[in-house]
Amino acid sequence: MIARHWLNRLFISGICLLAMIALVPLFSVLFYVISHGASSLSLEFFSSLPAPVGEIGGGIGHAILGSVVLISMCSLISIPLGLGMGILLSEYSQKPVSRVLGVVVELLSSIPSIVVGLFAYALVVRPFKGFSAHAGAIALSMIMIPLVARTTEEMLKLVPRSVREAGLALGLPKARVIVSIVLKGSLRSLTVGVILAVARIAGETAPLLFTAFASQHWFQGLSEPLASIPVQIYTYAVSPYEDWHAKAWGGALILILMVLGLNLLIRIFLPRRKDG
Amino acid sequence: MMTPSPVLLEVNGLKAFVESTEILHGIDLGVSRQEVVAFIGPSGCGKSTFLRCLNRLHEETPGGRAEGRVTLEGQDLYASGTDPVQIRRRIGMVFQKPNPFPSMSIFENVASGLRLNRIAKGVELEARVEAALREAALWNEVKDKLDASGMSLSGGQQQRLCIARALAVKPPVLLMDEPTSALDPVSTAKIEELVIQLKKETTILMVTHNMQQAARISDRTAFFLYGDLVEYGPTTKVFTTPSDRRTEEYITGRFG
Numbered sequence: 001m002i003a004r005h006w007l008n009r010l011f012i013s014g015i016c017l018l019a020m021i022a023l024v025p026l027f028s029v030l031f032y033v034i035s036h037g038a039s040s041l042s043l044e045f046f047s048s049l050p051a052p053v054g055e056i057g058g059g060i061g062h063a064i065l066g067s068v069v070l071i072s073m074c075s076l077i078s079i080p081l082g083l084g085m086g087i088l089l090s091e092y093s094q095k096p097v098s099r100v101l102g103v104v105v106e107l108l109s110s111i112p113s114i115v116v117g118l119f120a121y122a123l124v125v126r127p128f129k130g131f132s133a134h135a136g137a138i139a140l141s142m143i144m145i146p147l148v149a150r151t152t153e154e155m156l157k158l159v160p161r162s163v164r165e166a167g168l169a170l171g172l173p174k175a176r177v178i179v180s181i182v183l184k185g186s187l188r189s190l191t192v193g194v195i196l197a198v199a200r201i202a203g204e205t206a207p208l209l210f211t212a213f214a215s216q217h218w219f220q221g222l223s224e225p226l227a228s229i230p231v232q233i234y235t236y237a238v239s240p241y242e243d244w245h246a247k248a249w250g251g252a253l254i255l256i257l258m259v260l261g262l263n264l265l266i267r268i269f270l271p272r273r274k275d276g
Numbered sequence: 277m278m279t280p281s282p283v284l285l286e287v288n289g290l291k292a293f294v295e296s297t298e299i300l301h302g303i304d305l306g307v308s309r310q311e312v313v314a315f316i317g318p319s320g321c322g323k324s325t326f327l328r329c330l331n332r333l334h335e336e337t338p339g340g341r342a343e344g345r346v347t348l349e350g351q352d353l354y355a356s357g358t359d360p361v362q363i364r365r366r367i368g369m370v371f372q373k374p375n376p377f378p379s380m381s382i383f384e385n386v387a388s389g390l391r392l393n394r395i396a397k398g399v400e401l402e403a404r405v406e407a408a409l410r411e412a413a414l415w416n417e418v419k420d421k422l423d424a425s426g427m428s429l430s431g432g433q434q435q436r437l438c439i440a441r442a443l444a445v446k447p448p449v450l451l452m453d454e455p456t457s458a459l460d461p462v463s464t465a466k467i468e469e470l471v472i473q474l475k476k477e478t479t480i481l482m483v484t485h486n487m488q489q490a491a492r493i494s495d496r497t498a499f500f501l502y503g504d505l506v507e508y509g510p511t512t513k514v515f516t517t518p519s520d521r522r523t524e525e526y527i528t529g530r531f532g
């Protein structure tokens with residue numbers, strides 16, 4: 001009896017210790033970014049263009065706006081395509097198209113993001129002779145589409161077959177069963193999947209380096225280079241200037257807050273217990 | 277000796293497969309209008325599979341395939357031009373395991389067939405939902421919480437919810453796969469009454485493991501064994517003077 005009691009305690013302590021170890025990197029990143037970045041945050045930092053080296057002030061407003069534009073464009077492309085592919089993968093898995101698509105999505109999601117960037121460079125930037133928001137959005141979409149497709153597929157597969165059969169047995173066409181029963185029942189989990197995918201691409205840097213590239217100006221049109229928070233952080237971080245480093249931390253803090261905000265949003269959409 | 281009532285549903289040489297396994301080995305059987313047919317037989321003999329072939333749901337099973345001829349009022353259900361969706365609107369089904377739509381409320385579950393197929397709406401829809409819930413002996417238990425999730429009900433209540441959902445669209449043929457296996461004696465008695473009531477306008481094919489139930493409510497009984505139809509005839513005859521020895525052994529509980 002006594003031995004079992006102590007063994008139990010030992011196990012629980014071990015598990016707590018492991019949990020703490022897992023939390024250390026998370027909190028040290030948060031702490032580090034906040035302590036280095038908080039001093040840069042100001043209204044000006046959010047709303048104005050960068051100041052020349054050495055000058056006080058300036059901000060990354062153009063990069064924040066750029067990220068919003070890029071993420072919106074990418075979502076506009078990726079959410080419908082990804083959802084469509086996910087539905088095809090889950091609901092029509094017997095069809096040859098679906099099998100081929102499964103392999104394509106698998107391959108697409110395993111391509112390193114830097115390669116995606118190079119690919120979009122060759123595909124869009126070179127032919128159109130210049131960096132552009134279009135190219136950036138396409139590169140990001142190549143990462144987001146497979147993410148959305150996979151989560152959609154997995155969420156829809158959680159709906160039991162017996163539920164689909166109940167719909168079919170009522171004489172509902174398959175498309176109606178998918179829309180009104182399967183998709184409608186998975187709305188919350190699909191929203192979570194989409195938000196997670198947005199959070200994931202919000203921080204992508206490599207695909208943007210040779211596509212949307214960087215800019216020191218406000219948004220100038222979809223065919224022009226466009227700044228983004230991750231690339232702006234990169235530019236500042238690799239520079240030799242002390243005040244730019246501080247701005248890189250500030251940008252990092254904004255990025256982290258954005259992603260944290262998206263994750264909080266997920267809490268709202270998290271599937272409730274069915275009997276709730 | 278010909279039966280006078282016209283044959284509504286006729287099955288000829290029906291074989292069912294999952295992948296390459298043959299589950300039903302050529303079933304021949306006819307069901308007349310306004311009849312209740314009971315399907316009995318040991319577990320795994322193919323009763324559910326047989327019912328699922330009649331509304332073309334077996335083909336939705338991965339690897340599922342059926343061969344043979346099934347006609348409903350002379351229309352071949354397995355002919356190449358036949359739309360299974362149209363068939364299923366005329367042949368309702370209650371499944372062996374309750375399967376309410378998890379994202380829908382009690383009301384929406386029962387209304388689903390009428391609403392999604394655009395058969396009824398508004399006041400008429402409400403009236404038909406209430407009628408179906410009353411028929412399924414569930415109305416009194418849920419009338420104050422029609423907006424609660426269908427999944428919040430107990431197993432037996434869920435089964436009655438599924439019965440109500442199937443009844444709401446008033447199909448002329450109803451397939452019921454062990455509809456009372458999860459129900460208490462009172463609900464069971466009510467469902468049996470319902471079946472006898474429905475008989476006036478509905479043809480019912482019902483799987484049951486309860487011999488007394490089969491004897492009480494069915495006009496004909498079909499005995500399945502290992503994917504074959506061993507015996508099929510008027511219930512009184514099957515239960516009193518079966519023509520096959522295996523039927524007698526099964527009914528008297530000496531095997532299966």
Ligand SMILES: Nc1ncnc2c1ncn2[C@@H]1O[C@H](COP(=O)(O)OP(=O)(O)OP(=O)(O)O)[C@@H](O)[C@H]1O
Pocket residue numbers: 294299317318319320321322323324325326337338372
């Ligand atoms: N999806 C499936 N894949 C493989 N075999 C299956 C599948 N569904 C059914 N079978 C097989 O078909 C046979 C008949 O199954 P079925 O469910 O029709 O039996 P049943 O008579 O309804 O049994 P029970 O009384 O237990 O419900 C069984 O041997 C079963 O193993």
Ligand SMILES: [Mg+2]
Pocket residue numbers: 323324325372453
């Ligand atoms: Mg069965």
